[in-house]
Amino acid sequence: MNFTVGGKQVFAYTAAHAIDAALPTVVFVHGAGLDHSWFGLQSRYFGYHGRNVLALDLPGHGRSDGPPLDSVGAMADWVVEVLDGAGLGKAALVGHSMGALIALECAARHPARAERIALIGVGYPMKVSQAFLEAARANEQDAYDMSTIWGHGPRVPLGRNPNPGMWMYGDNLARLARLAPGVLYTDLKACNDYAAGLESAARVKCPALFLLGRRDMMTPPGAAAALAQAIAGSRTLQIGSSGHALMAEAPDAVLDALIEFLA
Amino acid sequence: MAAPKYPALDTLALHAGQSPDPATGSRAVPIYATTSYVFRDTEHAASLFNMERAGHVYSRISNPTVAVLEERVAALEGGVGAIATASGQAALHLAVATLLDAGQHVVASNSLYGGSHNLLGYTLRRFGIETTFVSPREPRNFERAIRDNTRLVFGETLGNPGLDVLDIPAVAGIAHAAGLPLLVDSTFTTPWLMKPFELGADLLYHSATKFLGGHGVAIGGVLVDSGRFDWEKSGKFPQLTAPYDGFHGMDFEEESGTRAFLLRARREGLRDFGACMAPMTAFHILQGIETLHLRMPRHVENARKVAAFLAAHPMVESVGYPELPSHPDHALARRLLPRGAGAVFSFNMKGGRPAGRAFIEALRIFSHLANVGDAKSLVIHPASTTHYRMSDDDLRKAGITAGTVRLSIGLEDAQDLIDDLSRALAAAKKTAQ
Numbered sequence: 014m015n016f017t018v019g020g021k022q023v024f025a026y027t028a029a030h031a032i033d034a035a036l037p038t039v040v041f042v043h044g045a046g047l048d049h050s051w052f053g054l055q056s057r058y059f060g061y062h063g064r065n066v067l068a069l070d071l072p073g074h075g076r077s078d079g080p081p082l083d084s085v086g087a088m089a090d091w092v093v094e095v096l097d098g099a100g101l102g103k104a105a106l107v108g109h110s111m112g113a114l115i116a117l118e119c120a121a122r123h124p125a126r127a128e129r130i131a132l133i134g135v136g137y138p139m140k141v142s143q144a145f146l147e148a149a150r151a152n153e154q155d156a157y158d159m160s161t162i163w164g165h166g167p168r169v170p171l172g173r174n175p176n177p178g179m180w181m182y183g184d185n186l187a188r189l190a191r192l193a194p195g196v197l198y199t200d201l202k203a204c205n206d207y208a209a210g211l212e213s214a215a216r217v218k219c220p221a222l223f224l225l226g227r228r229d230m231m232t233p234p235g236a237a238a239a240l241a242q243a244i245a246g247s248r249t250l251q252i253g254s255s256g257h258a259l260m261a262e263a264p265d266a267v268l269d270a271l272i273e274f275l276a
Numbered sequence: 277m278a279a280p281k282y283p284a285l286d287t288l289a290l291h292a293g294q295s296p297d298p299a300t301g302s303r304a305v306p307i308y309a310t311t312s313y314v315f316r317d318t319e320h321a322a323s324l325f326n327m328e329r330a331g332h333v334y335s336r337i338s339n340p341t342v343a344v345l346e347e348r349v350a351a352l353e354g355g356v357g358a359i360a361t362a363s364g365q366a367a368l369h370l371a372v373a374t375l376l377d378a379g380q381h382v383v384a385s386n387s388l389y390g391g392s393h394n395l396l397g398y399t400l401r402r403f404g405i406e407t408t409f410v411s412p413r414e415p416r417n418f419e420r421a422i423r424d425n426t427r428l429v430f431g432e433t434l435g436n437p438g439l440d441v442l443d444i445p446a447v448a449g450i451a452h453a454a455g456l457p458l459l460v461d462s463t464f465t466t467p468w469l470m471k472p473f474e475l476g477a478d479l480l481y482h483s484a485t486k487f488l489g490g491h492g493v494a495i496g497g498v499l500v501d502s503g504r505f506d507w508e509k510s511g512k513f514p515q516l517t518a519p520y521d522g523f524h525g526m527d528f529e530e531e532s533g534t535r536a537f538l539l540r541a542r543r544e545g546l547r548d549f550g551a552c553m554a555p556m557t558a559f560h561i562l563q564g565i566e567t568l569h570l571r572m573p574r575h576v577e578n579a580r581k582v583a584a585f586l587a588a589h590p591m592v593e594s595v596g597y598p599e600l601p602s603h604p605d606h607a608l609a610r611r612l613l614p615r616g617a618g619a620v621f622s623f624n625m626k627g628g629r630p631a632g633r634a635f636i637e638a639l640r641i642f643s644h645l646a647n648v649g650d651a652k653s654l655v656i657h658p659a660s661t662t663h664y665r666m667s668d669d670d671l672r673k674a675g676i677t678a679g680t681v682r683l684s685i686g687l688e689d690a691q692d693l694i695d696d697l698s699r700a701l702a703a704a705k706k707t708a709q
Contacts, residue, residue: 029525050533057531058328075533076508148279155279162280170283170351171291176330177338178346178542179357179535180292182282187356187503187534264330 014067015076016098023095024076025049026068028060037128038065038101039275040092044110044134045200046160046189048075051109054264055271064275067104069095071112073196081199085111085207089118093126105275107131109260110232111204114139117240120221121213130217131274133224133267134257136236137210141201149198156197157189166228166256174261181261214243221247222274224267226255248274285352285467286569293347307559308340327531327543337546341555345562349488349498352467352565353480356503357538359546360496360558364463364483365391366551367497371459371479372396373549374541375427375515378404382428383421385412385442387435387675389483390662392461396430413604415446422454427512429456433472434464434613437622437658437682438596438675441605441612448476455510463487463649464618468572475612478505479537484561486649487619490571494560496553499541503534516540571651571687576616578693579685585694586623591631591701591708593679597621619686620648625679625701627708632657632679638703641688641696653686653693 014032016023026049039059041052049056049068060066071088073079082088092115096104105128108116113135120127148156161182166172169181189197221244225234234251241247250270255263283291297306313332315321323329332338346358361367372382372395384396386409396407410417412431422429429451431442442460451458457478462470466487472480482488484496507516507529516536519525523543528536546552583597594602598609598617609617625631635657636644642655646662656662659678663671668678685693 026530029519029527048533050531050535053532054328054330057326058323061326061328144279158279158282162282168295170288172295173293173344174347176357177332177340177343178350178359178538180347180350180355183350183354184356184503184534186354190504191506191534268329 016095018091018094018098021072021078022076023072023078023098024070025095025099026056026066028057028066030060030066032065032099032101034100034102036063036065038067038096038104040096040104040106041066041068042092042106042108042112042115043069043071043074044112045204046074046192046197048188050075052107052260055107055260055268058268058272059275065101067095067099073193073199079193079196081196082203083199084203085114085118086122086209088115088203089122092119093123096126102126103128105129105131107133107271108135109133110135110257111139111200114204114207114210117217118209118213120219121209121216124216124218127219129220129222129275131222131224131271132237132240134226134229134232134259135223135240136232137240139204139207139232141205146198146201146205149201152194152198157186160189160197161185163230163257165258166226166254166262167230168228169256169258169262175264176261181258184261185258210240211243214240217244220274222270223247223249224259224270225249225251226257226259226262227251227253228255229257231257288348288351289568290566292351293344305341305344305559305562307555309555310339311335335555336550336552337542339555339558342553342558345553345558345565346498348562348565349482349484350500353462353500354471354473354502355480355500356534358498358500359538359542360484360498360553362497362551362553363495364461364481364485364497365395367481367483367499368392368395368461370499370541370545370549370551371481372400372405372428374537374545375457375513376405377515379425380405381423381426382407382430383418383426384409384429385431385435385440386410387412387438387440388432389436389461412440412442412447415443415450418447419450419454422450422456426454426456428459430459430461432461432464433470434598434618434620437680439598439603439605439617439621441598441608441617443608444472444475444477444612448478452476455512457505464620465613466568466572468569469576469613469615469618473502473504478502485647487572487575488568489561489564490568490649490651491560491564492647492650492652494557496557496561501535501537505537507536574687575619575685578687578690579619579621580616581690582683582685582693582697583621585697589701591626591705593624593626595621595623620682620684622680622682624677625681625704627704628678629659631704631708632681633660634707635681635700635704636660638700639696640699641692642683648682648684650684651687653688654684656682658682
């Protein structure tokens with residue numbers, strides 16, 4: 014579904030359903046360099062189980078107009094603008110990696126709009142190595158390779174994809190190959206520069222779930238501990254088999270955790 | 277900080293797509309000889325059918341053993357995924373039938389395996405899909421043949437029978453400028469010799485019967501998608517970018533982005549055409565792939581020695597092997613196939629059909645049959661077999677002479693192969709005299 018926000022086209026996957034303001038809503042926010050289809054199985058499930066689903070393409074990603082927004086705060090405010098554009102009030106926010114920071118910041122800045130937040134594959138501070146940033150700034154293949162290899166568990170290239178016949182590394186690289194130059198760098202810099210995590214976490218009043226991959230090389234589980242402690246009453250669930258790409262590496266475990274959390 | 281490193285092809289050939297079986301610890305890929313899979317409960321069943329969960333429902337659509345092969349070949353090629361099919365022909369059909377409707381058009385190289393030529397030139401025409409065949413030697417031929425209703429450009433990495441080398445970067449550039457994907461048949465080259473996606477191809481397939489299997493015991497195909505072609509941006513493929521009544525209104529591109537082609541090919545193509553691969557076949561082909569990186573260098577090394585021997589033999593008029601300077605695509609082969617130009621080639625012998633027959637019948641190591649890419653060396657004389665009913669004039673139009681012999685060079689001792697050919701050429705010479 015296409016919306017117009019600030020005069021620009023925004024795309025959100027809705028699982029082929031029209032928005033019904035009477036239904037509860039789940040907003041999915043992807044991570045750096047990715048798009049709405051990163052949440053393909055999970056967003057489809059909720060769209061067919063009585064929820065409005067908005068699996069967003071952030072500005073400059075997927076089908077949404079650019080340029081990309083350059084800070085987590087700006088992206089958090091933008092999510093609320095999308096909700097406004099869709100005529101929706103509150104929503105559960107599910108974010109992955111950079112998308113998790115966006116969900117966190119959104120819940121802190123706009124508490125009336127966030128019913129719950131599920132933060133998947135998150136850590137704070139989300140520092141990005143200088144080599145990764147520099148490669149992304151130069152739009153070098155190395156940056157896409159780092160994103161792909163560090164963005165999955167160490168056994169992924171030698172293992173089995175739960176999605177039959179698909180090659181996770183190839184899929185990630187193909188997504189990144191479609192990005193406009195500079196988008197990955199803008200995203201990574203936004204993660205690297207985000208400095209409000211603990212303060213924002215302390216302001217979150219809604220229920221929060223941390224969903225972490227025990228084999229995550231980008232945001233290992235320990236990196237989320239401070240955030241989890243700062244959000245009163247938050248729950249943390251670790252998925253033993255997964256790296257950073259939890260929705261692809263452990264799709265059923267992620268879905269089951271979300272079904273329980275969003276019930 | 278050094279960039280992280282991907283596993284090499286040799287490692288992927290042994291490991292990609294399979295973890296030791298969680299139920300038994302089996303290190304080898306288990307053969308899941310089952311048609312179907314028990315649902316945990318009705319909710320689980322509904323979720324699988326509606327593609328809300330990953331998993332297997334029915335082995336025509338997916339099977340755990342077949343999925344290992346699919347993921348492994350996708351890893352070797354650098355694709356987003358793959359679909360294994362009943363044969364290489366089924367893979368070509370699946371690609372075309374997923375992308376094209378009646379009234380649409382393919383531009384294809386005229387240097388094709390005969391089965392592919394039949395499918396495109398005759399059979400698909402019955403269903404309203406037309407093909408224009410062009411010589412691949414001049415990439416602009418593809419451009420000139422593209423029409424408004426063209427939806428696919430197609431060629432073989434090494435063409436039949438003359439081993440024309442497809443200039444993939446040039447042809448891909450032409451296809452992409454017209455908003456079209458390039459599909460290549462990569463059977464003769466395998467990912468060890470060439471990675472077509474790195475050169476610009478969008479889709480590829482293998483007759484896995486050949487070098488991927490390598491043992492000549494199983495018929496199969498694998499269709500791989502690079503995930504790089506932007507169907508939405510092209511605007512020519514509503515099959516992938518508009519809601520489809522045949523699959524509950526799904527817009528495949530919106531649903532899955534980079535995986536749109538494979539999603540429709542699996543969920544419609546395997547569901548409706550049904551040309552799936554059996555798990556035992558996938559197991560056989562996986563056994564072959566585990567040694568692909570060891571076999572291909574030997575295939576090429578032997579082919580070079582045999583080609584050099586034949587090129588110097590007085591009974592041989594010409595040898596069509598791109599590694600020889602006499603081949604018209606020699607320079608292109610050096611650029612696109614630095615590891616070698618494969619192990620299948622033809623040569624023209626003096627003495628016409630009688631000499632050809634005598635040659636074949638005198639061979640002891642080479643097996644006379646209609647296949648290529650086996651560990652064992654193979655031979656066929658088209659004028660007395662596959663092209664038996666054709667006149668010499670028609671043979672010439674197909675790029676074949678009465679003395680053309682096609683060889684598939686195996687893994688035997690190269691000198692034994694040369695001795696076998698030498699003996700057979702002597703027998704042919706006697707007939708010719």
